[in-house]
Amino acid sequence: MEVLLSHSFDYLSSSSPQKIRKGLRQVEGLLAQICLSRSPPANKRHSIISQGQQASPPSRKLANLRDDPAFREFFKLQQSFQCNVAIRLISCLERLMGKGSNGQNDLLIISTLELLQGVLLLHTPSRELFAREIHMNLLLDLLDPCNCPAIQSSTLLTLVSTLLGQPGNTRTFESLDGLLVITALFKSRSTAREVKMKLVEFLYFYLMPETPQMQPQMSASASNTAVLGGRGRELVAAFERNRRETIGGVDKANSESSQTRNTEEKQKMLGKYLGNVDDLVEDLRESGGPFMGGAL
Structure with a gap:
């Protein structure tokens, strides 16, 4: 897996659109191997019948991935700055x-x-990269x-991924x-x-209340340890050391921005730019918001 990541990184760093596309496909193939079920069919006849009914294997739940050897290896490699995708x-x-902006380049941006x-x-530890202003600005520029x-829609989804469980990123x-x-x-x-x-x-x-920052971090550390086994603490700590050395100012940003905000505080901030925030908050409280049903 480490060799495959190394090859894909070489392609991703190229100036050639064709090589960049190849690198993206290699990363996509790796993630697909981790996320898609590889369970064998019950019998050969069932396999033949299902070929015309299902184009790809079903995806697996994140909670079920930690026992998968491929995911464990991937997670371990991501703790290293050199292999972080x-x-x-x-x-x-x-x-x-x-x-x-051109059609080919736009498609590469969307794929990325x-x-x-x-x-x-x-x-999840990779989300902390977006505590840096330069990385968050990248998404805002998009x-x-x-x-x-299509780029704007993909960027919004990516922005949500960076903010999940990361109040420090939200402050940035x-x-x-x-x-x-x-x-x-x-x-x-x-x-x-x-x-x-x-x-x-x-x-x-955005308007949903945030949980205290210490709680998600403790939760993430426990999850990481469970995924990586006995070396979990060591690897998490190694990632943190590499991150501090290579990403200047992240710890300072997190310490200065550790305060979480509730819905009322966010409502007040958003109200400076939008007039109908009260309606959004009321709907959020009544229905739980679209994210409760996986709309985004």
Whole structure:
């Protein structure tokens, strides 16, 4: 797996769109092996019948992945800065954004964003990379009105992945006028309808109350230890050391931004840019918001 990641990183760092696409496909194939069920069919006849009914194996729940050897190996490698996929995808996004807007490049950006979403869900410590302003700014730049609706929608989903269980990242998002970017895009007449729907879903997500930062971190550490076995604590600590050495200012940002916010506090902040926040909050309280049903 380490060799495959090394080869894919070489392709992702290329200036050639064809090589970048190949690198993205290699990463996608690796994630597919981890996330898709490889359970053998009950019998050969059932296998033949199901071939015409099901194009791909069913996906597995995240909770069931920790006992899978491939996932354990992937998670262990992600604790290393050298093998961390999220960092490579972020760097790839930066290069792609510098090439301007065209059909081929836009498709590569969308593919990179989709893979980044998956990696952040599989390896939660990688979300802390977005406590850095330079990385959060990257996503906010992708919400620029000049980008196509598909890029904007994928960016919103990726943004949610970076904020899940990370109040420090949310404070970085707020400090960079992320709410202004979101609401300005929502108010713009040129914004596509499907993007506006995703923006409303994002606002529901943002308004949800946050849990104390220490609680998710303890929870994540326990989960990491369970996934990695006896060496879990050692590997988590190693990732943290590498992250501090390679990502300047993250610890400072987290310590200064550790305060969580409830719905009322967020409502007040969002109200500076949007007039109907009360209706959103009321709907959130009555229905639990769209995320309770997996709308985003």
